[in-house]
Structures are given as structure tokens and as C-alpha cells.
Amino acid sequence: MTTTGEEHTEAGTGPWWWVRWRSAVLDASLALASAAECAGEGIRFAHDAGLPVPVGVGFGLVAGAVLLLRRKWPIAVVLVSIAITPAQMGFLMGLVGLYTLAASELPRRIIGALAGMSFAGTLIVTFVRAHQGVVRGDVTMGDWFVPFLSITTAIGMTAPPVLLGLYVGARRRLMESLRERADSLERELQLLAERAEERAEWARNEERTRIAREMHDVVAHRVSLMVVHAAALQAVARKDPEKAVKNAALVGDMGRQALTELREMLGVLRTGDGLRAQAQPVPAVPLAAVGAAAAAAASRAADDPADRPANGSAHGPADGPSLAELDELVGQSAAAGMVVELSVEGDVRVYAAEVEQTAYRVVQEALTNVHKHAAGAKTHVRLAHRVSEIAMQVENGCPPEVGVGAAVRLPSGGNGLLGMKERVAALGGVFVSGPTDVGGFRVSAVIPVFSPSGGTPSGGV
Known part of the structure; x- marks a missing residue:
């Protein structure tokens, strides 16, 4: 089956080889009109050939109905139209068949060869009929009229449908290419968004790990010393009050130092851009931009250690x-x-x-x-x-x-x-x-x- 780009991209919902019911109805209407035209022309063909009129009408109906197959077999439709040209039948079928052939995805050499055959057949038949008319005296024009009429008729029956079909076929292929590119870009954007979301999640996990590490470093040492001093204080409280007072003072110093470091760390999270971000609504930022910014920051931090803040991460306080x-x-x-x-x-x-x-x-x-x-x-x-x-x-x-x-x-x-x-x-x-x-x-x-x-x-x- 020879189809256009538009038919490749749409889901088939029509009967048989049609992708849509609308296309099937259009082809059936054209085939019915072509059959009626060929049946009417079959009467004259029967008289000229000395055949019974029903035979000429039946032949015209069968030949004209071939147009129903134009989407599936456009070459066959054009060949039938060329074959019945001597009988002066199938003008509509020839026009529509050449248009469908030119709009299809067949090689240009096949389209050119069939269009040339149709042009030659129309030229010869028109020339013979016009010459017979001049000989019978039906036409009284000069000798130039027969070639002029033949060439004009052949061009008129061949060039317009072929050129229109080539244009429509090229336009459909262009639209199909644009749709494919749009789908590809959409898939790429979706992939970038997924990767950006993964990078953002990675950045959040890294930030949580960094904060947990900072809290551990700040609290663990001080609190461990406080526990050790508290145990010593408990052991010597009654035996050596002076040493107990000294240990109590050390515990207090350790606690104050731990609180100071915690206050400095939490203060960084609550000042500057953090407060402004809490006071103002956060504008919507594309997920791809967030992922790109996070990846760029991580790349800069990995490539140039001197650009990292003093706490060893991509964020955080400079004091320590x-x-x-x-x-x-x-x-x-x-x-x-x-x-x-x-x-x-x-x-x-x-x-x-x-x-x-x-x-x-x-x-x-x-x-x-x-x-x-x-x-x-x-x-x-x-x-x-x-x-x-x-x-x-x-x-x-x-x-x-x-x-x-x-x-x-x-x-x-x-x-x-x-x-x-x-x-x-x-x-x-x-x-x-x-x-x-x-x-x-x-x-x-x-x-x-x-x-x-x-x-x-x-x-x-």
C-alpha cells in the first residue's frame, strides 16, 4: 500500500486500507462519480465500436469503479486510465489517479514514467480525434488547430494533477518530518526533566548528608566530653568537692561551646536568602533549570576545590x-x-x-x-x-x-x-x-x- 506521511502518523480507524472513514467516503464518492462518467461515455464507445450498449455501459462502470483503489494501488488506477483513453473514457479517473500517484511515496522515476505515458496517450488520442473531425468537416479551423488542441489538452490533463500531487506530497512529508522532530524534542525534554529531577534529588540528599555530618562533628565531640566530665563529677563529688567544682565548670564550658557552634551553624540557614525565601513566595522555576544549576554547582565544586566554601561543601558557612x-x-x-x-x-x-x-x-x-x-x-x-x-x-x-x-x-x-x-x-x-x-x-x-x-x-x- 502506498500512503502519504499524514497517513503514516495517524491511527487507523477506517475500513480495509483506509486510515479514516472520511477518506473511505471520499474515495467511494469519487469512484461512484467516475463510474457514472465512464458509463455515460460507454454508450458512445459502444456505438463507435459496434457493440451492444449494455456492454459499453457495463465496461464503463467497471473501469470507472477502479478509482476506489487509488490509495492502495495508484499505479493500477493510472494504467487503467491510460488503457481506456482511446475509448475517450475516464477523464476524472485520470486526473485523480495522477494526483494520487504524484502525492504518494513512490520513486520519482515511476511517477515521471506514468505521467509521460498518460501525456502521450492523451496527446495521440486527441490528435487522432481532432484530425478525424477536420477530415469530416466538423471542424473548419486551420492546420495549426489540431496540434495546438492536442498539446493543450494533453498538458491540461497531465500537468496540473501531477504538479498539485507533488506539492501536496512534499508538504505532507514536511509536516511528518516536523511532527517527528517535535516528538523527538518532547522526548528529549522529558528525559532532561527526569535527569534534572534526579540531579535535584541527588543535591537534596547531598545537602542532608552534609548537614548531618556538620551536626555530628559539632555535637559529638563536645557532648562526649561533657558525658565524660559528668561521670568524673559523679565519682568525685563527695570525695573531692574542689575537683568536682572544676569538672562542673568544664562541663559548663563544653556546653556553651557546643551551643555556640550550633547557633553559628543554624544562623547560616536562617539568614540571608533563607529569610527572604521564607518571607516571599517562591517563583516557579523550570525543573530543567534547577537540575542544570545543581549540576553546574556540583561540577564547579568538584573541578576547583578553591571555589568551595570553607566547610568542604557546595554550601555552608565560611567560618569554622x-x-x-x-x-x-x-x-x-x-x-x-x-x-x-x-x-x-x-x-x-x-x-x-x-x-x-x-x-x-x-x-x-x-x-x-x-x-x-x-x-x-x-x-x-x-x-x-x-x-x-x-x-x-x-x-x-x-x-x-x-x-x-x-x-x-x-x-x-x-x-x-x-x-x-x-x-x-x-x-x-x-x-x-x-x-x-x-x-x-x-x-x-x-x-x-x-x-x-x-x-x-x-x-x-
């Missing part, structure tokens, strides 16, 4: 702890009863804020884990300033036997080591942790360094 506070951190653990030593190798330097924060948080979390799981064990904290990296190691020995007066067991969420590893990996560093041969535990991390302005390592101070 630094390596200059490491002595105070170790002192707090020592005040809680831990035997801890700090050693620093190499020239002390100033690093980018996120490098110093990450190094500080690694040591802080490692000391917190010692309080939780190895209370009373001797701990060594080592910090090494190298040419292009900074290394840190926290190693504790085997904890003493659990007995009377042992430190209180602290709860653990199991996310401390994972959070440290994520922080170090985000800066392109290496993180390793595991038990030692003597029954202790070791946490090691190496972070590549860069200056606050990015690029090369900063100079010493």
Missing part, C-alpha cells in the same frame, strides 16, 4: 575551626582524663579554610572515638606539614581493663569514620583507619594542600 585551635582541642581531651600527646612536624603554614577545617574535624572525631570506645587509653596525635600535603594521624593504645570506675559507655551512631572519609575524599585526599597490632586503633589521613587563592601551596608563616 582551624588547625590553630588544635592545641585547645587536645587540651580539652586531656582535661577529661585522656592521656594524649600532640606532635607537629614540618613548618607550620596557613592553608585554605576547608583544608584546615577537614584536618581539624578528622582529629576531633578520632579523639571522640577514643572517648567512646577506648576510654583511658594513651593517645598520640601527629600532624605533619609537607610540601604539597598535610598528614594527620591519631593512634590510641589498648584500653585498660574495664573495672570499677571505668568511663561511662557512650552511644555511637557508626557514622564518624564514614563522615571523616567523605570529608577527606571530597578534597582529593586519602583516609585509612583500622586496628593496630597491639590492640589499639589508628586513624590516618593525607590531604593535598592549596593556598586560599587556589593553585600552589601557601608559604610558611
Whole structure:
């Protein structure tokens, strides 16, 4: 079946080979008109050929009804119209057949060959009939009239339907191509929207993970020290009131420090654009734009670490702890009863804020884990300033036997080591942790360094 582009894209709802009932009704009407025309012309054909009139009428009806097949077999319709041209039948069938043939998806050489055959047949038949009329005296025009009439009739019966069919076929194919492109673009946009939604969900998950990690880093260490001091306070409250007062003061200091850090962190979420976003309605933003912005921000943060904020994420406060506070951190653990030593190798330097924060948080979390799981064990904290990296190691020995007066067991969420590893990996560093041969535990991390302005390592101070 030879069809046009429009028929390819529409769902078939009509009978047989028609895609629509409207097309079937149109073809049936044209076939009925063609059959009536050929039946009327069959009377004259029967007289000229010396045949009975019913034979000529029946032949005309059958030949004209072939137009019903124009959409399925346009070549057959054109060939039948050419075949009955000598009988001066099928003018409507010839016009409609040539139009359908030219509008179909058949090769141009086939369309040209059949159109040429129809032109030649019409030219010859018209020339012979006109010449016979001149010979009989029915026409008294000059010799130029017969060729002029033949050529004009052949062109008029062939060129208009072929040109119109070619135009309609090209237009339908163009519309089909445009529809396919529109469908393709719609599918691409849908895919982009789905990917943008996935990226937005990934960004939300990353933000939730970052906030959870920050809260863990801020709260876990301070609260762990507070619990240790509270346990010591309970143990010496009656025996040594002076020491109990000192421990109570330390607990208060730890609590105030924890509240201060929490207040600073939550303040970032409540100020600036956050307040404006809560006070004003949020405008509708295309999902693809949200995904593109999230992907661009994540790509920038991954490609250029110097462009990240100081907390090691794509968002967050720029203020935070630094390596200059490491002595105070170790002192707090020592005040809680831990035997801890700090050693620093190499020239002390100033690093980018996120490098110093990450190094500080690694040591802080490692000391917190010692309080939780190895209370009373001797701990060594080592910090090494190298040419292009900074290394840190926290190693504790085997904890003493659990007995009377042992430190209180602290709860653990199991996310401390994972959070440290994520922080170090985000800066392109290496993180390793595991038990030692003597029954202790070791946490090691190496972070590549860069200056606050990015690029090369900063100079010493």
C-alpha cells in the first residue's frame, strides 16, 4: 500500500486500507462519480465500436469503479486510465489517479514514467480525434488547430494533477518530518526533566548528608566530653568537692561551646536568602533549570576545590575551626582524663579554610572515638606539614581493663569514620583507619594542600 506521511502518523480507524472513514467516503464518492462518467461515455464507445450498449455501459462502470483503489494501488488506477483513453473514457479517473500517484511515496522515476505515458496517450488520442473531425468537416479551423488542441489538452490533463500531487506530497512529508522532530524534542525534554529531577534529588540528599555530618562533628565531640566530665563529677563529688567544682565548670564550658557552634551553624540557614525565601513566595522555576544549576554547582565544586566554601561543601558557612585551635582541642581531651600527646612536624603554614577545617574535624572525631570506645587509653596525635600535603594521624593504645570506675559507655551512631572519609575524599585526599597490632586503633589521613587563592601551596608563616 502506498500512503502519504499524514497517513503514516495517524491511527487507523477506517475500513480495509483506509486510515479514516472520511477518506473511505471520499474515495467511494469519487469512484461512484467516475463510474457514472465512464458509463455515460460507454454508450458512445459502444456505438463507435459496434457493440451492444449494455456492454459499453457495463465496461464503463467497471473501469470507472477502479478509482476506489487509488490509495492502495495508484499505479493500477493510472494504467487503467491510460488503457481506456482511446475509448475517450475516464477523464476524472485520470486526473485523480495522477494526483494520487504524484502525492504518494513512490520513486520519482515511476511517477515521471506514468505521467509521460498518460501525456502521450492523451496527446495521440486527441490528435487522432481532432484530425478525424477536420477530415469530416466538423471542424473548419486551420492546420495549426489540431496540434495546438492536442498539446493543450494533453498538458491540461497531465500537468496540473501531477504538479498539485507533488506539492501536496512534499508538504505532507514536511509536516511528518516536523511532527517527528517535535516528538523527538518532547522526548528529549522529558528525559532532561527526569535527569534534572534526579540531579535535584541527588543535591537534596547531598545537602542532608552534609548537614548531618556538620551536626555530628559539632555535637559529638563536645557532648562526649561533657558525658565524660559528668561521670568524673559523679565519682568525685563527695570525695573531692574542689575537683568536682572544676569538672562542673568544664562541663559548663563544653556546653556553651557546643551551643555556640550550633547557633553559628543554624544562623547560616536562617539568614540571608533563607529569610527572604521564607518571607516571599517562591517563583516557579523550570525543573530543567534547577537540575542544570545543581549540576553546574556540583561540577564547579568538584573541578576547583578553591571555589568551595570553607566547610568542604557546595554550601555552608565560611567560618569554622582551624588547625590553630588544635592545641585547645587536645587540651580539652586531656582535661577529661585522656592521656594524649600532640606532635607537629614540618613548618607550620596557613592553608585554605576547608583544608584546615577537614584536618581539624578528622582529629576531633578520632579523639571522640577514643572517648567512646577506648576510654583511658594513651593517645598520640601527629600532624605533619609537607610540601604539597598535610598528614594527620591519631593512634590510641589498648584500653585498660574495664573495672570499677571505668568511663561511662557512650552511644555511637557508626557514622564518624564514614563522615571523616567523605570529608577527606571530597578534597582529593586519602583516609585509612583500622586496628593496630597491639590492640589499639589508628586513624590516618593525607590531604593535598592549596593556598586560599587556589593553585600552589601557601608559604610558611
